[in-house]
Amino acid sequence: MKNIEAEFKKTYRHPVFDVRGVHRADEVLPETDSQQPRHADCVDCHNPHQLTYSNKFAGIKVRRVGNVVSSATKEYDLCFKCHAESANLPGRFANKRSEFALTNPSFHPVEGEGKNTAVVSLLKPYKEKKVNASDVSTISCDDCHGSESASSPRGPHGSMNEHILVDNFSTRDNQPESPFAYALCYRCHNRDSILGNESFKFHSLHIQGTGGTAGANGTSCYTCHDSHGSVDNKYLIKFNQTVVFPNSAGMLKFVEKGIATFHGECYLSCHGVDHNPKSY
Numbered sequence: 298m299k300n301i302e303a304e305f306k307k308t309y310r311h312p313v314f315d316v317r318g319v320h321r322a323d324e325v326l327p328e329t330d331s332q333q334p335r336h337a338d339c340v341d342c343h344n345p346h347q348l349t350y351s352n353k354f355a356g357i358k359v360r361r362v363g364n365v366v367s368s369a370t371k372e373y374d375l376c377f378k379c380h381a382e383s384a385n386l387p388g389r390f391a392n393k394r395s396e397f398a399l400t401n402p403s404f405h406p407v408e409g410e411g412k413n414t415a416v417v418s419l420l421k422p423y424k425e426k427k428v429n430a431s432d433v434s435t436i437s438c439d440d441c442h443g444s445e446s447a448s449s450p451r452g453p454h455g456s457m458n459e460h461i462l463v464d465n466f467s468t469r470d471n472q473p474e475s476p477f478a479y480a481l482c483y484r485c486h487n488r489d490s491i492l493g494n495e496s497f498k499f500h501s502l503h504i505q506g507t508g509g510t511a512g513a514n515g516t517s518c519y520t521c522h523d524s525h526g527s528v529d530n531k532y533l534i535k536f537n538q539t540v541v542f543p544n545s546a547g548m549l550k551f552v553e554k555g556i557a558t559f560h561g562e563c564y565l566s567c568h569g570v571d572h573n574p575k576s577y
Contacts, residue, residue, distance in 0.1 A: 299450040307444075309462075310455030311337040325361050327382040335385055342375060342452075372437050373397065373407050396525035403533050404526030406435045413531055415559075418490040439463075441481060441524070468519040470540045474505045482518055496559055498577050516540065516568070542566045544573045 305313045312335065319336040347356030354369040359378040361367075369375045373393075380386070381394035397407045404411060411434075414425050427434040442453040443463045453461045458481075460466070466481035474492075476483060482491075492501045506515035518524075523535035534551045543549040548564035552574070555561075562574035 299448070301450050301454060304444060304449055304455035307455035307457055309457070309459055311453065311461070313337055313339060313454075326359065326378050328379075328385040331384045333385055335387065337379070341378070371408075372439065376438050393525060395528065396523065398526065398528075401526045401528050403531045405524065405533070407438065410434045415496075417495050418486040420485055420487050423485050436485075466519075466524075468517045468537075470516050470520060471506075471514050472517070473513050474515045479504075479518055482524075498559075514568075520567075536565060540567060545571050546573055548573070 304310065316334055316336040319334045320338040320341065342357070343353075344356030349355055354372070354375060357369040357375060357378075358366045359369045359374050367374075369378070377394045380390070381392050386392070395401075397404050399409050401412075403413055410426055416425050419425070422431050422433045424432040424434050426432075439452055441463060442461050443449075443451060443456065444454065445456045445458050445463060456462055458465055462481055464480035464484060465477055467478045472478065476488060479488075490496070492505065494500045503521070504515050504518070506513065517537075520537045520540050521535075522533040524533065527533050527535040529535065530551050531553055536549065536551075538549075541549070542565065544564050544566045546564070550564050552562045552564070553560075554576075560577060562576045563572045564574045565572045
């Protein structure tokens, strides 16, 4: 028997033991009151009466539209219950349903296969499009969110990593690059390919900084990419505007100039360098 209680005592966790007496059997989701105390009870994610080994989402009501309440059939349905249209989203967090939408220019392939067909850094068995039976072209929320320990119960109950991540993912600016700093990304993306500039000729310069592997002025993958999806750009490009600012002409955008040769332009200001534009 695995210890589920220990997961809820970790630094980052769903607040099952933090907030009590708030859950109601008749509560309507997504929440419409931004002042409602945030909570997560076991029964928000599990229906102990209908759960089966083959259908762990059985009986979980996830979304009310008018008088109709839909049930979860996929893991992301369950996550969207609280992390999508809720008026009670915490802090800077956004609607995850909109970030993963298949209509976006790019997204991590949770609801379906991705649109970007040239992700050269992918490690096997991951593929942009499934061709062979062994290929993996879609992922689930718990591929990234869950315990940092393989011996723990599966699921996003708790982790020692921020955002309940299965591996470390640093979002800080001005830091040295290392396998640990972006361990989450390197689970699926080849570090040698990224630092070898196979998809973007200035990748290593941005991530490692001017000091190379020993440098301390690199910037996070998060500075240029949103790990869920981008409503504006291909390749998950969405600039972190606490680090990246409009350029001297007031522009903040990425323009793709070629797929096969990975050319583009950036209009922005970052680390004191004006891109008006910087081309590659």
